[in-house]
Amino acid sequence: MLKKILIAAAIVVVGLVAVIATRPSTFAIERSTTIDAPSGVIYGYLEDFHRWPEWSPWDKLDPSQKRNYEGEKAGKGAIYSWSGNDQxxxxxxxxxxxxxxxxxxxVLEFLKPWKATNDVTFVLAESKEGTKLTWRMEGTNDFMGKAFSLVMDMDSMVGKDFENGLASLKTLGExxxxxxxxxxxxxxxxxxEAAEKAAAEAVQDAGSKEAAR
Structure with a gap:
């Protein structure tokens, strides 16, 4: 009897591993919004990590988290690291x-509670309606990531954070x-007003000179 139970358990484990192995090895999460503001205004919030606490949905989860800035002050080469609560x-x-x-x-690197490296892009495109901002994150799924995807919809979970962040950027940008x-x-x-005042004074000055002749 015990032998049959062990065989059945082994079959279940093998089957589960096989199912996990069939899950996608890559993922991509993307959200967009249109902001009634010039692209330069929105760009300022993105290229400077010092301004991320103003809109990042994750900064609000732990306002007292430790932050460290390295490299360039902003733009290419700027580095931002954080350490906070479990969230x-x-x-x-x-x-x-x-x-x-x-x-x-x-490049986004998660160190704790798990390790992962993802690529993130923000693309801005101006139009008559304002600036369309697209936030995209791409990465690969290891075995644990694939297993996690069986019980949790990554797109819905992280996508909601993207939506909240974009909403904050829209409010701030506009x-x-x-x-x-x-x-x-x-x-x-x-x-x-200054030009009109100067013109009026010039006319008055000319009149005074004419009257003095």
């Missing part, structure tokens, strides 16, 4: 490509763009 774990990001107003690419427009309008109004 955020420990990891590092390195910007490998930074094309102003167009694209930011980085508020900053509106502020820039208002500041530009105020500068133009001040310049116009």
């Amino acid at each position: 955020v774990g420990e990891g590092r990001m390195t910007i490998t490509e930074a094309s102003p107003k167009e694209r930011v690419a980085l 508020a900053e763009a509106k502020k820039l427009v208002e500041e530009q309008a105020a500068r133009e109004a001040a310049e116009k």
